[in-house]
Amino acid sequence: PSDTGRVLSIQSHTVQGYVGNKSAVFPLQLLGYDVDPINSVQFSNHTGYPTFKGQVLNGQQLCDLIEGLEANDLLFYTHVLTVCDPVMGDEGKLYVPEELVHVYREKVVPLASMLTPNQFEAEKLTGLRINSEEDGREACAILHAAGPSKVVITSITIGGILLLIGSHQKEKGLKPEQFKILIHKIPAYFTGTGDLMTALLLGWSNKYPDNLDKAAELAVSTLQALLRRTLDDYKRAGYDPTSSSLEIRLIQSQEDIRNPKVELKAERY
Ligand code: ATP
Ligand code: PLP
Ligand code: MG
Ligand code: NA
Numbered sequence: 001p002s003d004t005g006r007v008l009s010i011q012s013h014t015v016q017g018y019v020g021n022k023s024a025v026f027p028l029q030l031l032g033y034d035v036d037p038i039n040s041v042q043f044s045n046h047t048g049y050p051t052f053k054g055q056v057l058n059g060q061q062l063c064d065l066i067e068g069l070e071a072n073d074l075l076f077y078t079h080v081l082t083v084c085d086p087v088m089g090d091e092g093k094l095y096v097p098e099e100l101v102h103v104y105r106e107k108v109v110p111l112a113s114m115l116t117p118n119q120f121e122a123e124k125l126t127g128l129r130i131n132s133e134e135d136g137r138e139a140c141a142i143l144h145a146a147g148p149s150k151v152v153i154t155s156i157t158i159g160g161i162l163l164l165i166g167s168h169q170k171e172k173g174l175k176p177e178q179f180k181i182l183i184h185k186i187p188a189y190f191t192g193t194g195d196l197m198t199a200l201l202l203g204w205s206n207k208y209p210d211n212l213d214k215a216a217e218l219a220v221s222t223l224q225a226l227l228r229r230t231l232d233d234y235k236r237a238g239y240d241p242t243s244s245s246l247e248i249r250l251i252q253s254q255e256d257i258r259n260p261k262v263e264l265k266a267e268r269y
């Protein structure tokens with residue numbers, strides 16, 4: 001037993017670099033969680049590079065692993081990290097086949113206690129177009145009705161500004177408590193940030209179950225410190241940070257994961 005939780009984390013593994021489990025497992029461990037990773041794929045590197053090689057775990061292979069755990073009574077997890085972040089797509093493009101959207105909508109979302117979509121995923125799951133804060137808040141309300149009591153739209157771009165919108169419906173049928181965090185957009189494209197963000201939101205919201213705004217402030221603070229370090233390191237190495245997606249400096253940011261300094265505050269609606 002652990003006083004924080006045991007997390008079963010079903011995500012991608014990359015040999016080099018930090019996306020999926022590579023960006024989620026280490027921070028959760030630093031926050032004191034036991035984390036058991038299942039690697040849904042094992043790729044040489046993330047798919048933003050010119051090429052990648054590797055294997056995909058099929059449904060039977062996933063079932064085998066779960067059956068092995070079950071046969072030894074080892075399925076005593078407090079959290080499953082995968083239903084949280086739908087990882088369906090971004091920037092107007094789907095990573096998953098269009099046919100899977102309704103599977104997420106009908107089967108996966110109702111099982112999740114917390115959902116952390118980006119703008120595009122929130123649009124796909126609700127059918128709304130999100131062009132304003134009001135639209136974001138309405139999307140959260142629709143997603144609550146589908147199941148999850150906690151929803152964090154991790155990034156909405158409105159007029160060059162990044163906006164996070166959080167929403168906690170403390171009881172079914174009640175009006176959700178909503179907040180926003182305004183984030184200065186760093187002019188670069190990072191990979192692994194969504195997976196890291198979701199892991200941190202899980203880690204902190206489990207420690208502060210009634211303060212989703214505080215959990216989001218802590219997660220955003222870690223992200224901002226880590227992204228600044230990443231940008232600085234690339235610039236110092238003489239690299240143009242706008243030229244391709246940057247690998248995050250995860251290990252170098254462990255102090256910012258353990259003890260984030262909150263600079264961006266959540267504003268309650
Ligand atoms: P996913 O694509 O994995 O479903 P996502 O698209 O929401 O998730 P990101 O857009 O990468 O993931 O954002 C996650 C968090 O990372 C944001 O809430 C923000 O704090 C931070 N972030 C990502 N990119 C930037 C950026 N360019 N400038 C500032 N913060 C950023
Ligand atoms: N998993 C794999 C294998 C990827 O290649 C990527 C992005 O390239 C991701 C996950 C998602 O990364 P992010 O957290 O930035 O959405
Ligand atoms: Mg994104
Ligand atoms: Na997200």
Ligand code: MG
Pocket residue numbers: 085087193194195
């Ligand atoms: Mg992601």
